[in-house]
Amino acid sequence: MKINLTTQRKAVYDIILQAHDHPTAADVIERLRAAGHNFAYGTVYNSLRYLTDNDLIRELKLGEAASRYDARTEDHHHIVCIKCGRVDEVMTDVPQQWMEAVAEETGYVVHEATINLEGVCPACKTSKP
Amino acid sequence: MKINLTTQRKAVYDIILQAHDHPTAADVIERLRAAGHNFAYGTVYNSLRYLTDNDLIRELKLGEAASRYDARTEDHHHIVCIKCGRVDEVMTDVPQQWMEAVAEETGYVVHEATINLEGVCPACKTSKP
DNA sequence: ATTGAATTTATACTAAATCTAAATTCAAAT
C-alpha cells in the first residue's frame, strides 16, 4: 500500500530525520512540543510504528527501558557509553564468516544479527571522574 | 560480601539451574508454584536481581518485552527462532579483530558486545507451514 | 532472651506501550 504521510506522521518523521541521537518516544514528544505540535500521546506511538513498519525509520532495542528510533535504515549496529548514555553508530559489519560459523553451530538459518556494544566514549575517556 | 542463599533465593536459583530454555520471571514463578512454592511476586524479582548482581545467573535482554534468565554465566550469545520463539545458545565468539575494528571506528573503549541473532531453528525448518 | 540487620511479604506505584471507542478528516462516488 502507498505510504500515507499525514501531518502527524510527517512531523514525527521530521524529528527523527533531524535527530542524531537515536531519540526515544518521550524525546520525540518533547521535541514535537518544542516545535509547536501537541499530538495525542498514542498518535506519536502509532506514527512511530507506522514509520517503522514502512521502513522509513528503525526501532532500536538497546536493552534500555524505552525503544529508540533511528532514521538510518541501513544495516548497522550501536554502541552505548556506560558513563554518559550517548549512543553512537557502528558501521563496521560483523564478518560473514562468523555468521556462517553460527549457522553451522546452531543449525539455524540465520536471518540477522543485532549487536549492541557497551563502552566508554571518547569524551568520557578524557573527563574527570 | 558473602553470598546469602535464603530458601527463596535457593529455590529460584534451582529453577534457573534446571531450566534450559532461558525462562522469564513469569516462567520462574510458574515453575516455583508447580514445585509447591508460593513466594511473593516481589521476592522472585528480588531474588533474580540478587542472583544476577552476584553473578550466579545472567539476565538476558533479547529485545522481547520480558527479561530472560540464564544459569550459564560464561560469555556467550543467543539466537531466537522467529517461528517458535525458542532461544538457543551461541558459543561461537565474535572475532577479537572485529571488536578492535569497532574501537578504531568509534573511538570507544569497548567493554562488551551483546549479540542477539534471529533465524529459523532446525525443527521449524523442516515443519509444515 | 534480646537485639537488630537482612529478608520477605502484600500492596501500591511507575514507565512504556497498546487498546478502545468516539470524534475527525478527507478522498471518492454520487
Added chain:
DNA sequence: ATTTGAATTTAGATTTAGTATAAATTCAAT
C-alpha cells in the same frame, strides 16, 4: 455540492514488566 465510508486522530483506559514502600518475619550474634 452532498453523502459516504475508510483511515486517522484523540483522550483515556488498560496492560505488562518491574520497582518501591512499609509492616511483619526470620535469624544470627550478642
